Amino acid sequence: MYCSPGAARASGLDRESVPGRIFWKLANKEAERQRLRRAFRTTVEGGAAPPVTIDWTLDSGGAHALTWDHTLLSIEDAPPLVLCTGVRADRHPSWVTSASLGNADPMLSGIVEIASDGIISIDEDQRITLFNRGAESIFGYAQEEVLGRPLDMLIPPRNRDAHRAHVIDFATGAVQARRMAERQAILGLRRDGEEFPAEASISRIEVDGRLIFTVIIRDVTEAVRARESERFLSEASEVLASSLDFEQTLSNIAELTVRSLADFCAVDLLEESGEIRRLEVAYRTPRLEAAARLLERMKLDRRQRHLTSRVLQTGQSYLRSEVSDEHLLEVAQSTEHVEVLRGLEAKSYMVVPLRARGQLLGVLLMIASQESRAFTSEDVEIAEELGLRAGLAVDNARHYRQATRAVRARDETLGVVSHDLGNPLQAISIALEAIERRGGERPSSSMDRYILAIRQSADLMRRLIRDLLEVRRMEEGHLVLSRRPERFEGIIADSAAAIAPLALAKDVKIATHLPEGELPPVPMDADRILQVLSNLLGNAVKHSPSGSAVRIGVAVAAGELKVSVEDEGPGIPEAERPRIFDRFWRSETAPARGIGLGLAIAKGFVEGHGGRIWLESEVGSGSTFFFSLPLSPQGSRRERDPESTPLSPVLRSD
Numbered sequence: 244m245y246c247s248p249g250a251a252r253a254s255g256l257d258r259e260s261v262p263g264r265i266f267w268k269l270a271n272k273e274a275e276r277q278r279l280r281r282a283f284r285t286t287v288e289g290g291a292a293p294p295v296t297i298d299w300t301l302d303s304g305g306a307h308a309l310t311w312d313h314t315l316l317s318i319e320d321a322p323p324l325v326l327c328t329g330v331r332a333d334r335h336p337s338w339v340t341s342a343s344l345g346n347a348d349p350m351l352s353g354i355v356e357i358a359s360d361g362i363i364s365i366d367e368d369q370r371i372t373l374f375n376r377g378a379e380s381i382f383g384y385a386q387e388e389v390l391g392r393p394l395d396m397l398i399p400p401r402n403r404d405a406h407r408a409h410v411i412d413f414a415t416g417a418v419q420a421r422r423m424a425e426r427q428a429i430l431g432l433r434r435d436g437e438e439f440p441a442e443a444s445i446s447r448i449e450v451d452g453r454l455i456f457t458v459i460i461r462d463v464t465e466a467v468r469a470r471e472s473e474r475f476l477s478e479a480s481e482v483l484a485s486s487l488d489f490e491q492t493l494s495n496i497a498e499l500t501v502r503s504l505a506d507f508c509a510v511d512l513l514e515e516s517g518e519i520r521r522l523e524v525a526y527r528t529p530r531l532e533a534a535a536r537l538l539e540r541m542k543l544d545r546r547q548r549h550l551t552s553r554v555l556q557t558g559q560s561y562l563r564s565e566v567s568d569e570h571l572l573e574v575a576q577s578t579e580h581v582e583v584l585r586g587l588e589a590k591s592y593m594v595v596p597l598r599a600r601g602q603l604l605g606v607l608l609m610i611a612s613q614e615s616r617a618f619t620s621e622d623v624e625i626a627e628e629l630g631l632r633a634g635l636a637v638d639n640a641r642h643y644r645q646a647t648r649a650v651r652a653r654d655e656t657l658g659v660v661s662h663d664l665g666n667p668l669q670a671i672s673i674a675l676e677a678i679e680r681r682g683g684e685r686p687s688s689s690m691d692r693y694i695l696a697i698r699q700s701a702d703l704m705r706r707l708i709r710d711l712l713e714v715r716r717m718e719e720g721h722l723v724l725s726r727r728p729e730r731f732e733g734i735i736a737d738s739a740a741a742i743a744p745l746a747l748a749k750d751v752k753i754a755t756h757l758p759e760g761e762l763p764p765v766p767m768d769a770d771r772i773l774q775v776l777s778n779l780l781g782n783a784v785k786h787s788p789s790g791s792a793v794r795i796g797v798a799v800a801a802g803e804l805k806v807s808v809e810d811e812g813p814g815i816p817e818a819e820r821p822r823i824f825d826r827f828w829r830s831e832t833a834p835a836r837g838i839g840l841g842l843a844i845a846k847g848f849v850e851g852h853g854g855r856i857w858l859e860s861e862v863g864s865g866s867t868f869f870f871s872l873p874l875s876p877q878g879s880r881r882e883r884d885p886e887s888t889p890l891s892p893v894l895r896s897d
Contacts, residue, residue, distance in 0.1 A: 244261050244262065244263070244264050244265065244266050245261065245262070246258050246261040256269070266279065266283065266327065267279035267280040267283060270297045270298075271297065271298045272297070272298065275295070275297035275298065278295045278297070279295050279297065279311065282295050282311070282313050283313060283325060285313075286313040286314070286315050286325050287315065287323045287325060289315065292313050294310050294311065294312045295310070295311050296309070296310040296311075297309060297311070311327055311328065312327070312328045312446075313325050313326070313327055313328075314326045314328070314444055314459055326459075328446065359377045359380070360377045360459050360460065360461050361375065361377045361378030361380075361381045361382070361458075361459070361460040361461070361462075362375040362377060362378060362457065362458070362459055362460075363375075363378050363394075363397075363457070363458045363460065364455055364456065364457045364458075365394050365410075365455075365456050365458075366453065366454070366455060366456075367414070367453055367454050368393075369393060369394045369395070369407060369410060369456075370391055370392065370393055370394070371389045371390055371391065371392055371393075371394060372390065372391075372455070373390075373457070374386045374389050374390060378460070381431070381433075381439075381441075381460065381462045382397055382431065382432075382433055382434060383433045383434035383435060384434050394406075394410075395407075396432070397431055397432055398430070398431070398432055399430050399431075399432050399438050402429075402430055406429075410456065413445065413447065413456070414447060414454055414456070429441055429442075429443055431460070431462070439462055439464045440462075440463050440464060440467045441460050441461060441462055441463055442460070442461045442463050443458050443459065443460045443461070444458065444459045445457070445458045445459075468621060472625045472628075475499075475503045475504075475625070475629075476625070476628055476629065476632070478499075479499050479629055479632055479633075480632055482495050482499060483495055483496070483499075483632055483633060483635075483636035484636070486640075487639060487640050487643040488640065488643075488644075489637075489640040489641060489643070489644045491640075492636050492637060492639075492640040493510050493512075493522050493523040493637070493640075494523055494525075495636075496508075496510055496523070496607070496629075496633045496636070496637070497509070497510055497523045497524060497525035498525050499629070500525065500607065500609055500626075500629070501525045501526060501527045502527075504609055504622065504625065504626060504629070505527070505609035505610055505611055506526065506527045506528065506531060506587075506588075506610060506611055506612040506614075506615055507524070507525070507526045507527070507531055507535055507587050507608075507609070507610040507612070508524065508525045508526075508607065508608065508609050508610075509521055509523070509524045509538070509539070509551075509607075509608040510522055510523040510524075510597075510605065510606075510607060510608075511551055511555075511605050511606050511608065512597070512604060512605035512637070513555075513603065513604060513605050518545070519545045519551075519555065519605070521538075521539060524536070524538065524539040527612075528612075530588075531586070531587055531588070531612065533586065534583050534584075534585075534586025534587045535587070537583045537586070538583050538584075538587070541579070541580065541583060543576055543580070544576060547576055548573070548574055548576075549574055549575075549576060550574055550584075550592065550594065550608055551594050551606045551608050552574075553594070554594040554595070554596055554606045555603075555606055558596050558598075558603050559596070560593065560594065560595045560596065560623050560626070560627055560630075561593065561594045562591070562593045562618060562619075562620065562622075562623050563591055563592050563593070564591050564617050564618065564619075565590070565591060565617065566589040566590060566591055566592060568585075571584045571585060571589075587610050587612065588612040588613045588614075589610045589611070589612065589613075590611050590612060590613045590615060590616075590617050591610075591611050591617035591618045592608065592609060592610040592611065592618070593609050593618045593622065593623050593626055594606050594607065594608050594609070595607050595609075595623065595626045595627050595629070595630040596627075596630055596634070597630050597633055597634035597637055598630065598631060598634040599634040599635045599637065599638035600638065604634050604637055604638060604641075605634075605637070607626065607629070607630050607633065609626060668701055668704055668705060668708075671697065671701050672701055675694060675697060675698055675701070678694060713840075713844050713847075724768040724771060724848075724851055724852065725768050726766045726767055726768050726852070727766065727767075727769075728764035728765065728766050729764060729765055729766075729767055729769045729772075730761075730762065730764060730765075731762050731765050731797065731804060731806075732757070732761075732762060733769075734769065734772055734773050734776055735755055735757075735776070735795055735797070737773055738773055738776040738777040738780050739753050739755070739780070739795070741777055742777065742780050742781050742784055745781065745784050745785070746784050746793070749784060749785075749787065749789055750789045750790055751784050751787045751789070751790075751791055751792065751793055752791075752792040752793070753780070753784075753792070753793050753794075753795070754792055754793070754794045754795070755794075755795045755797075756794060756795065756796045756797070757797050758797065758798060758799060762797065762799065762804065763799060763804070763874055765804050765872050765874060766873075766874075766875065767852055767872060768848075768852070771848040771851075771852075772848065772852070772872070774844070774845070774848065775844075775845040775848050775849055775870065776795075776806065776808070778841040778842065778844065778845045779808040779842075779845060779868045779870075780793065780795070780808055781841070782841065782842070782868075783808050783809070783810035783812070783866075783868075784810075786810060786812035786813065786866075787810045787811055787812050788811065788812065791810070791811035791812075792811065793808065793809065793810050793811075794807075794808075794809045795807070795808055796808075796809065799874070802873060802874050802875065803854070803871045803872065803873055803874060804871065804872045804874060805869060805870075805871045806869065806870055806871070806872075807867050807868070807869050808867065808868045809865065809866075809867040810865050810866055810867075811864075811865045812865050812866060813862065813863065813865075814860045814861050814862040814863055814864055814865055814866055815858070815860040815862070815866050816862055817862075820858065820860065823842060823858060824842050824843055824845075824846040824856070825843060826840055826843035845870070849870045849871075849872070852872050852873070853872075853873050854870055854871045854872040854873060855870065855871055856868070856869065856870040856871075857869050857870075
């Protein structure tokens with residue numbers, strides 16, 4: 244602890260007794276000591292501590308109220324230093340007086356001089372009377388250049404009138420000091436004309452009837468830039484995540500760049516063939532539009548040098564802080580190219596890579612025009628971070644586009660196959676009916692088997708076509724359910740009858756367990772729910788060993804009809820269960836049967852009714868599939884017309 248002469252007078256301390264003492268222990272009461280200590284710690288940690296008013300004990304005896312304020316001074320290569328200002332109700336603070344007038348003792352003068360924060364004092368006429376080294380470093384002026392001159396020289400012209408008025412108001416106000424966190428950041432003006440944001444603390448004292456104002460000022464350019472960068476990148480992530488459309492993603496990248504970083508932006512992407520294509524440009528002001536559009540359409544030889552060639556070759560960011568006409572001639576490939584580049588009025592430019600999963604996808608070109616400040620290394624850091632996020636967004640959009648094209652091609656193929664298979668199937672069915680109607684020429688028993696095999700194959704092909712069309716309707720949201728109250732007993736009987744030949748062939752018994760009494764009517768599309776139960780029952784019989792049983796269970800509870808289909812098959816491994824209802828998915832551990840649509844369609848139909856479907860299984864002990872249906876239209880999780888219900892897509896696209 245060090246005590247200035249002014250502080251000794253204000254606090255009544257004996258300066259000789261101060262060194263080695265702990266500041267907050269000078270307080271009279273334990274609670275006040277803790278308040279001072281908390282304020283001190285908060286200040287050291289960079290926070291804003293409120294003033295602390297305590298009963299101060301004098302070394303000479305007695306006590307009086309004293310308000311202490313704390314300010315953190317930054318000194319290079321030194322531990323934190325806290326400047327404590329004590330104000331008595333019956334006196335003016337005098338610690339600043341000596342420093343402001345240059346008459347402080349050597350130690351206090353040394354502290355003021357070496358502080359990296361700017362310390363500036365002005366008189367009542369707002370002329371500078373003290374300007375320490377920290378202020379010299381912040382503003383770029385030497386002390387002798389500013390002493391005696393108006394404070395206005397350190398304030399941007401548009402803010403000078405308002406700043407003078409603030410100082411006058413502060414001079415006549417009741418508050419004698421304001422700390423850094425009590426007001427918004429102000430703007431300072433460096434010698435080279437650059438404006439910068441700053442935080443400032445100000446205090447006033449009266450010396451020989453004249454007011455002296457002292458400001459401790461801190462350049463917060465980096466802190467403000469960091470906050471703005473964080474906000475920009477956060478917004479960029481949100482915007483880039485808002486769309487998987489490839490073209491929209493490229494547009495978002497370019498628009499984000501010209502909104503916050505550059506006056507012109509171009510997005511160049513590497514194609515799978517190795518060629519480079521300029522896919523998007525954006526510009527901030529209409530003045531650059533003509534040149535921007537010409538550069539977008541211009542055909543360049545990407546094997547020759549151009550603005551982005553270095554980054555495309557090395558994968559490393561590039562910054563050109565100053566752009567001369569000689570440099571434009573070096574990177575231009577033709578006279579027309581030079582004129583277009585001149586039309587962008589480039590003051591500086593930077594190029595950063597677009598990367599995802601370790602691969603170079605392309606580059607982002609950003610140009611600052613003559614009316615903007617030149618790019619710096621800090622701008623490159625922000626642009627690189629944007630490039631990483633944009634690269635991931637481009638990669639996701641590219642994969643989504645490929646998947647969408649694949650799905651579209653598959654759907655087109657399904658449509659063609661379904662249509663083209665329908666005609667020969669119809670011909671086969673007509674021929675079978677003609678053969679079966681031949682009364683006088685009854686075919687042999689072996690011929691009966693052939694006809695039955697043809698009939699079963701034709702039925703199987705019709706079911707496959709139907710399943711493919713159902714999936715397509717679901718995905719397009721064109722599936723319609725016609726729901727009306729139906730008895731579920733009929734659904735069970737029809738599905739069991741349909742699967743009976745397969746169960747007989749495999750020697751699998753089908754058992755049904757129903758609650759006592761009639762089941763309540765269920766609002767449903769009977770054909771679709773019959774298909775659900777038939778699919779589940781058919782799968783259960785196919786996977787059941789000979790001599791086992793498949794059990795159908797029905798229960799009514801909580802406004803739902805719950806149906807279960809239990810088998811004694813091998814069970815489903817835990818790793819496969821999450822995908823069991825995915826379309827076109829088939830187990831690797833089970834024999835290949837079908838194309839993997841039965842359970843996916845069942846899930847779509849059940850959820851379309853507002854119900855749910857799930858399974859329980861244990862390897863070696865069989866599986867049980869469940870589904871539930873609401874007993875009233877109001878029980879559905881979707882508000883629908885119970886008679887005719889168009890469905891939204893209910894199957895996932897992997």
